[in-house]
Amino acid sequence: MTPEELELLVVGKDSFEHFRKAFSDLSDAERRNLSKTAQKLFRDIHRSSNAWDFEAAKGASDRLNKLLKKAHNESVKKTATGHIFTRPDWVDSLQKRATLALVAVAPISALKSDTVWFRSIEDQVFQIVQDRKPDWLGEWIEHLIAAEWPRVSFPFVVKLIENDLIPKPETDNYISSYANWLMRTTNGRNDKRRVPPISQQLKSSPLLMEDVYRVFAVESNAFNTNGWLRKGAELDYETWTEALLKMVEDGTLDRKRVLEESLAALTADLKSNQLSGITKFHKQLRASPAELKANEENYRELFASPFGPVARFGLDQLAVLYKAKNLDMGLFLNDLPTLFSLPVKSHPVAAIKLLGRMAKSDPKFIEDIFGALLPALNHENVDVQTIAIEMFELHSENLSPQLREDIASNSQFISPHLTSRLSSLSGKDNAEAEAFVEDLNDSLEVLKNTSDSDRVSWGLDLLSEKPFTYRPITSDIMQLRVLHTVAPIEPIQTQDELLSAIATYIEMPLDKTEAERIADGIARIPRIEDADFQARIIPLMHRLGMSEDAEYEVAPGGRQFANLVKTYLSLKFKSNIVDSASDWYSESQRRKLREVAPMQTHFRLLTSLIAKGSTPGRLCAPTHENGWICPLTWVDRLSVVQNRHDIDDIDLSFSLLRLAPDNRLEAAAKTLMLSGRFRDLAAFVLGADETPNISRSLKIEVWMSAARARNPLKDWSEAFAHLNLSSNVAGSISPRSLGWKTENAKIYEDRIVFENTILEPPKKRLFKRVVSVNEKRLPTGMLGQHPIRKRYHYEDVTAEERQWRATLFPLYPAMSYRSAIRGMISRIDTKSNSFEPVHGAMNALFQKNRPWSEMAYLVLCLALFGRDADAQRLSIDALVEGIDSGQLDPERFVSTLERLSRTDWVKLNRPGPAMLQVAQVSPLHAYIIADVLSKWLPKLETKRRALGDLLDVSLQSMALANSGVRPVFRVYLESFNGSSKAAKVAKSILKLPDVSTEDRSDLRSMAIRSRLRYVYSM
Amino acid sequence: MAAIDFTYQYGFFSKVAANSNGRPGLSLATFSADATQPYFFDGRARAPRELGMMMYTLSEVVRTHYFKPMPTLLDPVLTSHEDLLRLEGFSGCCGVYARIDLPAESFDSTRQGRGTTNVDFNQPMRNALLRLRDGEDVDFAVGKDEVALSRGGDRVVEKKVKLPLRWIKSFSEVQSYQKRLKLKFEVPAAEALRFSRSLPKSSGPKQVSYAVQTGRNLRLSMRPQRGAVKFTGTHRVKAIESLLPLAQKLRVWASKDEGTSAWEVVLSSGSFLLVLSPEVHRGFSGEGQLLEELARAPEESVIAQIRAQLAWGAHISTDDVSKKLGMETRVVEDVIAVLSTRGLAGYDAISENYFHRELPFDLSKVEAMQPRLKGARRLVDEKGVQINGGGVFLVRGTGTIHQVKLDDDGKGQCTCPWYSKHQGNRGPCKHILAAQITQETDA
Known part of the structure; x- marks a missing residue:
């Protein structure tokens, strides 16, 4: 056969018999000669016919390309609305013939390729290989069946084996294919033949029967109990379990071997579903006492299984043996402790109960029984620890000195509320339980040197009083200094440093504060176009040019920052950049993307100035982390730029909003160096002037920003009344105080949808307009505003961007929570997700010395109730730091928890583990958590049975804090009855000793010491 | 994924079984690079439960892929020194390195040879390891006398695996990370266990995590803080949890910037070290630190x-x-x-010394699997590097020219995206390497 004849066979329409005959007598050498042609034909045909347009194959014959062109013409059908592509049927035949030609002449290496797929022509392939009989056939089939998704059917492999063409494959996949094939319910859509029961199939084929015992050891669906596997089955259908039981019963299978093989499978590395199925199967074999005894060691081995039901199965089988008084107690008790490493509680509890029965019936083994019980004290579940202690207590008079020693050595792992019981058992005091007493005098000494105002602002006076009462910091946000709590930002000094910073930021556009530092460098450092500069910017421009998409990511709040960088590098200014963070929004929605609009406008103006070669500086560049600007630096900046005619009013407004509360009076003293309009502005914002001396030389939006920066929560309407402003949006001259409600929550298509969650003060329209206000140039008016989607909230803002938005008005970060809350609510039952992060807004909770607003508590509680691990971990951090710093007000926290828990869409079990972790930080934290729970839980009257976990946290927190039960909480706990977990824990709490807070010098010391860190330094 | 077809040929299955003296014995089957099955060690474990749990934990790490649900069936490597037995291995993803150090004092030994070998870890032996108890005498042997005699016979146990090259490469790369590790804190075992149990079992945080010590308390945080240890993948740390009830203390080591951390569980009979790569999806293999x-x-x-x-x-x-x-x-x-x-040397962050081993x-x-170095040599060969004087080089990049600056110590800076992104933390880029080679050649 010549290569051309081969091609004619493939593209022709001859019958398969003719096709087969043409290849059947070829020698190996002839096949080798044709191999390249067959491989190229196969590649060309598959590549071309798998492409929608049947593109011509390079180097292919005219004949083939003509055929492909024909296929293309036939596949395209024009319709009124466009084109429809349908592949002609004969193309499939063409592909199949190309595959068969490949099988007929190609070497094994070509046939192993993933692209060779012939399930639908296995009959023809069988005939071709039967003629060819290559010596590598077995290896090839082994390769195909060993693939993750076997590429040959099981009957095809069996047919090859039965015809002595290949040996039986060794791969496990052969057995899994075997098991899955025998348990099929139908023979496929086109084959209506009835599928015989498994036992019948096995009995009719010695080849199949050979492997029946291997079905236990290999991963397959054989013991899968999912119902869908029986769908469409005949009435006499058998599962593998049924078939095996039947064949054991009728003696076809060796019962002893089936018992052993099924038991051995339970120690193999199989998936849980299969293991579960095998345990059920083994139970149905109903092993006799003799059989149990024979496999006793194998059952004990199951204790080491990481899969709980398997370990439990071993325990149950041996319990039967124990009941039959035929258990080797020594070996059993030696191996049992492994079972206590299972994290779930039910199986260890079953083991303890069995040990309890043994201790009662077999006192001679009491030492070994208690030895086996010891690891239960280390179990992570408190219930397991409790039951173990109860058992020790029951036999306390029989505990040997050595055992008491061993119990004591395990005390370090015990839950705090159980330590006293354990100490009674061991006869030793638990070192962990010793009260944590700090020397209060040191703290009080430092307190003496603290100013009166600081003592009041940070609640230190009240903390040092008796009895100990935790007090949060003041809510007067202007009284608390912040700059000592945050790191200063080092400005970029040189062009070289600036270019390096740009290069790094383009690759790692995460820290938006870094973007602002770069913007500051661009605005300040003169551009010098020396050779080094040229060499540096070429790869940068190349990189930026390559990655248009990166513009979305690199910019804080949109594309303008990327445009600023590009303009700086090239001096080519693009004025038509759309201000959008994302193209997901329609044009109308983009216009509503208000939150960052003022910053975008600022960047655009700065870019235009840079394009002209100017270095205007940037007033709003933060001097410290979290967006803060030191007032002293701010006055210096103003004095440098005050004579420029191109000062950007939005830049000025942002600089006002970022002014720290620190050093304001000192900075006010420096305002004399400023010219008239700036002197008045600075004097007002820094506190020298009580009311603004508003002049028209600065825009009205700047004065409004100054008012907000002077005191964000004050209503300045009176000071601005004489101007007759065009509007009074929230956050302009009147404060912006947000509330929230949960009544509109609805569960819609797995998402909780809120309408009008946030309550805002209504916008007032003032008709006697004299001075017009441009809201788009007023940052505080825009903050927190975001395009609203009615049904879904898809968070298009990265976590870093969200964090950065909180730095736009750090004095009062409540606004930054607003647009994030919808996202947190809608994703409350969703795991953490990099695509829709919700935790970014929580950054503002960590701004030191900022009392938390109502929105802050809402965000905190939503994170606690949410399933998002990132947000929940941050809520733990916020609570830990909030207690240390005094930002957490327990009363407001309880109020928010209580309001949220009134809804039916929060899950009460979620905050418990997080709260416990907070409690474990120190006795002070435990004290606050216990306090919060004791006030919150009594308000959840209707959900008592669901409170077991939270009451457990309450119990452990009280034990950790060594605090007593408050009277109101006591009354509440006493009302619990029944045998629910909640009732049991309530009783345990009531048993705690009543401890007075009168002399809690440890708590006072901790509270003062941690609070002082926030007064002075971090 | 580049891998070599590798066949472990052990003389027998590693197992825990009763010896001729009636005592339980843990026998590890060996297989070395020269296709022999060496016999290194014979002795009696003084703390069998600890030994069993450490080996079980190591096998758990080696058979786990922490990034994707992919099965791995690789065996650890054991090196027998004069005064120490050391077992090492990587997770399937190569992002976790685990090592057991067993000093001579952990055993009553009669034989301690020197060398490195693969050791067979199979499922029945893994199960049996969990059943070892303190208080019983357990023999421990690495290799067997008669194995050498029966080599090539029918009893050889074969395990065919695809041995990823990156798995082997990680053995060299992890050393450079360990050299930068510093001890950050140590906590009692009970506190460490409480910390480990507080880590999420599933669906953990996607963001970077921090272990923060406050007094004796150790807690997980999402916030960078002074003295905190940065790490990712809380599930990776949980690998040591089963060891903690037996341990004396946990020592945590960390590098200054890049986020590598090491968690050393100190037990009475030895120590277990778990080194985590900076990110879950980053293995140690591709770092190019050397x-x-x-x-x-x-x-x-x-x-x-x-x-x-x-x-x-x-x-x-x-x-x-x-x-x-x-x-x-x-x-x-x-x-x-x-x-x-x-594969001839490893680094021990704890003693701050190297150790000898010969990977089998x-x-x-x-x-040959150093693509950056190969790329750099190609650049030099193809005259893609131009010396500009003053330690400045212009190096051909993809569609552009990169500027490389080398300081007096030969450390470089480059304008390419790789350097801009990693700032040298993941090894030098090929442009810096090309400049360094050119500078060396020129000198």
Whole structure:
């Protein structure tokens, strides 16, 4: 056969018999000669016919390309609305013939390729290989069946084996294919033949029967109990379990071997579903006492299984043996402790109960029984620890000195509320339980040197009083200094440093504060176009040019920052950049993307100035982390730029909003160096002037920003009344105080949808307009505003961007929570997700010395109730730091928890583990958590049975804090009855000793010491 | 994924079984690079439960892929020193390195040979390891006498695996990370256990996590804080949880910037070290930390001279070697870096010393698997590097020209995206390497 004849066979329409005959007598050498042609034909045909347009194959014959062109013409059908592509049927035949030609002449290496797929022509392939009989056939089939998704059917492999063409494959996949094939319910859509029961199939084929015992050891669906596997089955259908039981019963299978093989499978590395199925199967074999005894060691081995039901199965089988008084107690008790490493509680509890029965019936083994019980004290579940202690207590008079020693050595792992019981058992005091007493005098000494105002602002006076009462910091946000709590930002000094910073930021556009530092460098450092500069910017421009998409990511709040960088590098200014963070929004929605609009406008103006070669500086560049600007630096900046005619009013407004509360009076003293309009502005914002001396030389939006920066929560309407402003949006001259409600929550298509969650003060329209206000140039008016989607909230803002938005008005970060809350609510039952992060807004909770607003508590509680691990971990951090710093007000926290828990869409079990972790930080934290729970839980009257976990946290927190039960909480706990977990824990709490807070010098010391860190330094 | 077809050929299945003396015995089957099954060790474990749990934990790490649900069936590597048995292995994703150090005091030993071998870890043996108890005498053997005699016979146990080259390569790369680790804190075992149990079992945080110590308390945080240890993948740390009830304390080590951390569980009979890569999806294999040393390529005679000093030492100080041979410490460091890539040396962050081991694999393919170095050499060969003077080089990049600046110590900065992104934390880019090679050649 010549290569051309081969091609004619493939593209022709001859019958398969003719096709087969043409290849059947070829020698190996002839096949080798044709191999390249067959491989190229196969590649060309598959590549071309798998492409929608049947593109011509390079180097292919005219004949083939003509055929492909024909296929293309036939596949395209024009319709009124466009084109429809349908592949002609004969193309499939063409592909199949190309595959068969490949099988007929190609070497094994070509046939192993993933692209060779012939399930639908296995009959023809069988005939071709039967003629060819290559010596590598077995290896090839082994390769195909060993693939993750076997590429040959099981009957095809069996047919090859039965015809002595290949040996039986060794791969496990052969057995899994075997098991899955025998348990099929139908023979496929086109084959209506009835599928015989498994036992019948096995009995009719010695080849199949050979492997029946291997079905236990290999991963397959054989013991899968999912119902869908029986769908469409005949009435006499058998599962593998049924078939095996039947064949054991009728003696076809060796019962002893089936018992052993099924038991051995339970120690193999199989998936849980299969293991579960095998345990059920083994139970149905109903092993006799003799059989149990024979496999006793194998059952004990199951204790080491990481899969709980398997370990439990071993325990149950041996319990039967124990009941039959035929258990080797020594070996059993030696191996049992492994079972206590299972994290779930039910199986260890079953083991303890069995040990309890043994201790009662077999006192001679009491030492070994208690030895086996010891690891239960280390179990992570408190219930397991409790039951173990109860058992020790029951036999306390029989505990040997050595055992008491061993119990004591395990005390370090015990839950705090159980330590006293354990100490009674061991006869030793638990070192962990010793009260944590700090020397209060040191703290009080430092307190003496603290100013009166600081003592009041940070609640230190009240903390040092008796009895100990935790007090949060003041809510007067202007009284608390912040700059000592945050790191200063080092400005970029040189062009070289600036270019390096740009290069790094383009690759790692995460820290938006870094973007602002770069913007500051661009605005300040003169551009010098020396050779080094040229060499540096070429790869940068190349990189930026390559990655248009990166513009979305690199910019804080949109594309303008990327445009600023590009303009700086090239001096080519693009004025038509759309201000959008994302193209997901329609044009109308983009216009509503208000939150960052003022910053975008600022960047655009700065870019235009840079394009002209100017270095205007940037007033709003933060001097410290979290967006803060030191007032002293701010006055210096103003004095440098005050004579420029191109000062950007939005830049000025942002600089006002970022002014720290620190050093304001000192900075006010420096305002004399400023010219008239700036002197008045600075004097007002820094506190020298009580009311603004508003002049028209600065825009009205700047004065409004100054008012907000002077005191964000004050209503300045009176000071601005004489101007007759065009509007009074929230956050302009009147404060912006947000509330929230949960009544509109609805569960819609797995998402909780809120309408009008946030309550805002209504916008007032003032008709006697004299001075017009441009809201788009007023940052505080825009903050927190975001395009609203009615049904879904898809968070298009990265976590870093969200964090950065909180730095736009750090004095009062409540606004930054607003647009994030919808996202947190809608994703409350969703795991953490990099695509829709919700935790970014929580950054503002960590701004030191900022009392938390109502929105802050809402965000905190939503994170606690949410399933998002990132947000929940941050809520733990916020609570830990909030207690240390005094930002957490327990009363407001309880109020928010209580309001949220009134809804039916929060899950009460979620905050418990997080709260416990907070409690474990120190006795002070435990004290606050216990306090919060004791006030919150009594308000959840209707959900008592669901409170077991939270009451457990309450119990452990009280034990950790060594605090007593408050009277109101006591009354509440006493009302619990029944045998629910909640009732049991309530009783345990009531048993705690009543401890007075009168002399809690440890708590006072901790509270003062941690609070002082926030007064002075971090 | 580049991998070599590798067949472990063990003389028998590793197992825990009753010995002829009636005591339970843990026998580890061995298989070395020269296709022998060495017999290194025979003794009696003084703390069998700890031994069993450490080995079980190591096998858990080695058979786990922490990034994707992919099965891995690789066996750990054991090195027998004069005074120490050391088992090492990587997770399937190569992002977690686990090591057991068993000092001679952990055993009553009768035989302790020197060398490195693969050791068979199979499922029945793993199950049996969990059942070892303190208070019972347990024999422990690495290899067997009669195995050598029956080599090539029918009893050889074969395990065919696809051995990823990156798995082997990680053995060399992890050393450079360990050199930067510093002890951050240590906590009692009970506190460590409480911390581990507080870590999420599933669906953990996607963001970077921090272990924060406050007094004796250790807690997980999402916030960077002074003294905190940065790490990712809370599920990776949970690998040590089963050891903590037996442990004395946990010591945590961390590097300053890049986020590598090491968690050392100290037990009475030895220690278990777990080193985590900076990110879950980053293995140790692709880091290129040793490329600069490889680019400097010391002469083979120097390499041979230093290699002779290793002598199966468990604690090799580069200062001692440099004093002994009268060489600069930097040269010794460079040579040991080269030896590391050849699988002949490891680094112990705890003692701050190197140790000798000879990885039991064919390493010829691994040495060639340094794409950045290959790319740099190609750039030099194709005259893609232009010297601009003053330590500045112009190096051909993809569609552009990159500027490389080398300081007096030979450390470089480049304008390429790789350098801009990683700032040298993940090894030098090929442009810096090309400039360094050019500078060395020019000198």
